[in-house]
Amino acid sequence: MEPQGRKGQALQTPRAAGLAGVVFAVLLAAAITLIRLAIPEDEGALTAEGFNDSSRRSAVRTALALVPFAGIFFLWFVGVLRSHVGQAEDKFVATVFLGSGLIFVASLFGAAAAAAGVLSVGVPSGNDPGLPSWDFGRHFAYTMLTDYAMRMAAVFTLTTSTLGHRLGVFPRWLTLLGLLVALALLFVVPDIAWAELVFPAWSLVVSGYILVVSGTTGPDAADAS
Template sequence: MQGKGPGQEALETPRAAGLAGVVFALLLAAAIVLIRLGIPEGADAVTAQGFTDSGRRSAVQTALALVPFAGIFFLWFVGAVRAHVGAVEDKFLATVLLGSGLVFTATMFGAAAAAGAVLAVAHPSGSTPGLSAWDFGRHFAYTLMTGYAMRMAAVFVCSMSVIGHRLGVLPRWLTMLGFLTALTLLFVSSNVPWAELVFPAWSLVLSVHILVVNGRGRSRAAASA
């Protein structure tokens, strides 16, 4: 069986990153929306009575089922991106990119576990969880998600934007979008509900850009051949 040349590898790695990024973005966005709907903040979360609603419980259960797969595709996305730029980029940025991605995944899983704990305290099904347990689990889940996971996501977005800018593989508008996304995740997401959706939105835009550029590269390579 004939081996693959360097040109083929350069084309296939970004394509894998783009596909993994698209799936991750869709799964994470769906999980965030379901968690927000199932475990609300603000006035809707003063008491735990609303959590006995079967719709909210189903929303949280679905979100918890999606989070592990979102983490898997995110790690695939990070690995594919590093495989493409790791040999060129300096070790500092490559380490920051990998480290922030791993910490984001860990804190995202922790937030999902905390949301699962909120779900578990309402047992048997249909009972109302105690107010102290409800408040603790709800605040713990949102603190992990908006206070820690999204700030690690901001570091990931910023380092990815810097790497893309230095290598010249990201257009100027996408680099600026990355920096704006990082600032939003750092300073806004913990105070403004739903602001964390900017991370899957940025991931989707980046992944679609990778796929489009990869498709153009494959077309040019086929034409030259």
């Protein structure tokens, strides 16, 4: 009876991982989009007075409210994926996989905190902090997001694809997609606006694949037990 219970519990892991990844992808994409729209990265695109607009402040507040939940679902996604790999994982690759995921979340939270600082400088409405303060907060937020968080996301994508390939749980096309996304996150994101959305898009594809595979193999595995 005990082995059957363990098998039944293991069958739930891929589906739980997929659902967590879907929620993470949606929340992160929404947060990035709102921040991009509310705090433009281009020089001179937004003045301190312009950011006093209530719609921009509301967009940033909504994005900041989504970021902690995106981080929580990402950690859950990492945890259940690692649990699914189990003892078969490569310890070296798995360590980089886990470390890059944790640093990504830390960097993402740092970027959100910097964006919150930009928001708080202009409140209450009518307070003019001066453009140097706005520029510092804006550059700091985008540097944390594009130069640090997304490059850790690149390492996470690469190691996930490597583990999936070595264990035979990812098809060739998904492994190649992960490699392309990792290269884009490493070298393209800092120079091209909106390119960071490739990471939540990749997470959504991986999660969808896990959901499809787990839904296909679940009944067969249950019958075999």
